[in-house]
Amino acid sequence: MLTTQTRNRVMSIVITAAVMSSPAFAQDCEVKLGAVGPLSGAAAAWGLAAKDGAEFAAALVNKEGGLPLGDEKCQVKVVSFDSQYTAAGGSAGANFLESNGIHATVGPVGSPETTGFRPVAARSGIVNFSPSYMRDVITPEFPLAFHALQAxxxxxxxxxxxxxxxxxxxxxxxxxxxxxxxxxxxxxxxxxxxxxxxxxxxxxxxxxxxxxxxxxxxxxxxxxxxxxxxxxxxxxxxxxxxxxxxxxxxxxxxxxxxxxxxxxxxxxxxxxxxxxxxxxxVSPSDAPQILKMKEDFKQLMGRDAPVNPLFPVLAISAEVILDGISKAGTDQDGEKIAEALRGMTPKSRYMGEAGWRGKTEYGINQEVTFPPGxxxxxxxxxxxxxxxxxxxx
CATH class of the missing domain: 3.40.50.2300 (Response regulator)
Structure with a gap:
């Protein structure tokens, strides 16, 4: 049974029909996407950027009728977790996602939580996109970890x-x-x-x-x-x-x-x-594409987009992850999702196409190349x- 403290740390957000003009989803077809980051404390703006980015990407897909998965279109559900910018919080976040059948997530955000998250995520088969600047944020040792930006x-x-x-x-x-x-x-x-x-x-x-x-x-x-x-x-x-x-x-x-x-x-x-x-x-804030993203966020979500510069980065990460899930044909197999991601060109409806890099610095090409400013x-x-x-x- 969850304690009150744990319950307060866990925020589960379902993008509902009230937001998305009630599209018709395939019966009992749901895709789960995680969002892990600090939702409290001095670094909360970073974690909230992950949460808002994932919710926005989900809302865009749901508004269009759902995420293609095989022959069906599925509603995307976002579940977020407050990792509190600590290694213990990162580990707890990965365990929480595993217990809820979530195998792909935006975040964790910072280095301490990424350190705690990755070993559990590797064991549990959870693909993750982190914007952390830690030295080995991506490495062949953790092939399910991707880098959401450049260090x-x-x-x-x-x-x-x-x-x-x-x-x-x-x-x-x-x-x-x-x-x-x-x-x-x-x-x-x-x-x-x-x-x-x-x-x-x-x-x-x-x-x-x-x-x-x-x-x-x-x-x-x-x-x-x-x-x-x-x-x-x-x-x-x-x-x-x-x-x-x-x-x-x-x-x-x-x-x-x-x-x-x-x-x-x-x-x-x-x-x-x-x-x-x-x-x-980390995303060029006054570029027309980013301004368009923020306009769409306000129209769809009913509030202003976060001012934190990580928001566009993590919204784009969520787009890429959902595309990978669609191409893999499953949200329940992290290995298949990672394989699909490696074989595709990262794309965003706002920033167009990017590529992969990271082999020189990290030994693995799992860092996206969407441009910073x-x-x-x-x-x-x-x-x-x-x-x-x-x-x-």
């Missing part, structure tokens, strides 16, 4: 020199939580900043910190030309930026961890209070997002 090792050599050339900084301090969710990506970023000619230092804080004024003081003492907030969760980023600006920092702020601009603006108070900022957009505020003026094409392998 710093892929786009860093492209974006960092562009940012350095634009803003002219010669030193950078990389900030991150002091666990695997922060250290894996931040160490790689620091190395790439150094290789690009900017002296890089790393500064870590205890996850769960709510007062960043001591860290802001340390940053001010070192006075780096840029502060890179890297993999700092959105809630923490807002507090850190607020206290850093209050301390008098007037250098450049970078966010190449994928948190986007919104938490930086929240910390500053308004976009007008920011002078020089650059950030990775680079956003900049230069001397107080927001620039158009530059779309960064990523080659397939």
């Amino acid at each position: 710093p090792i892929t786009w860093g050599p492209i974006l960092i020199p562009r940012a350095k050339e634009q803003f002219g900084f010669d030193s950078v301090m990389v900030i991150a939580p002091n666990d695997q969710g922060g250290t894996d990506a931040s160490g790689v970023l620091a190395k790439m900043y150094t290789e690009a000619g900017a002296k890089a230092t790393e500064e870590y804080y205890q996850r769960g910190t709510t007062d960043f004024s001591p860290l802001a003081t340390r940053i001010m003492r070192q006075n780096p030309g840029a502060v890179e907030v890297s993999t700092v969760p959105p809630g923490d980023t807002a507090i850190l930026v607020k206290q850093l600006l209050e301390a008098g920092y007037d250098g450049t702020i970078g966010s190449l961890g994928g948190g986007g601009l919104a938490p930086i603006v929240e910390g500053a108070g308004s976009i007008e209070d920011l002078t020089n900022v650059y950030w990775l957009e 680079l956003g900049m505020i230069v001397d107080g003026e927001k620039q158009p997002t530059a779309i960064i094409e990523i080659p397939s392998e």
Whole structure:
């Protein structure tokens, strides 16, 4: 029997006929799709992006009459789980999906939960798309794990020199939580900043910190030309930026961890209070295709699309997963779903066709190549997002 705490962590969402104009589904034909990520705490925006992305993709398919599965069209049901950004939560999430007969999921999101999720998912036959930046997010050891975007090792050599050339900084301090969710990506970023000619230092804080004024003081003492907030969760980023600006920092702020601009603006108070900022957009937010996706979300779901930049990435991941399930002819066999995914071209109704890569960095081609973007505020003026094409392998 589920405890009250566990029941509160588990959110099962069925996209109903009220949302989808009551299409006629094949009798007793249902496809289950999971969504695993932190739905509470400082990283909740990331987990909610996974949940909303999966629900939206399901709603689109259901509105069109269901997902083709053999000779039938099936209703897609989304079940989400709060993994709380911990390894234990990730493991619990995989066990929960297995117990509910779910063999494909959007997420887990962060490195700690991905670490806990993968061994259970491998044993249970659960295909999963994670946007984590952990060093071995995909590996031949876990052939059911796919990567929903590219990590710093892929786009860093492209974006960092562009940012350095634009803003002219010669030193950078990389900030991150002091666990695997922060250290894996931040160490790689620091190395790439150094290789690009900017002296890089790393500064870590205890996850769960709510007062960043001591860290802001340390940053001010070192006075780096840029502060890179890297993999700092959105809630923490807002507090850190607020206290850093209050301390008098007037250098450049970078966010190449994928948190986007919104938490930086929240910390500053308004976009007008920011002078020089650059950030990775894991999906190019002002591209017409992404704007169309958000318009469709509002029309179909009856509310504004999430502002978190992971939302389009994970909505596209859900599209790709559902396509794989359809081609495999089953939602109950993770091996068949993974095989179907490997043999197909990843496609999105919004972003078109992409490819697979990952062999060079990870030893397995299971990372999608939908393009990210680079956003900049230069001397107080927001620039158009530059779309960064990523080659397939």
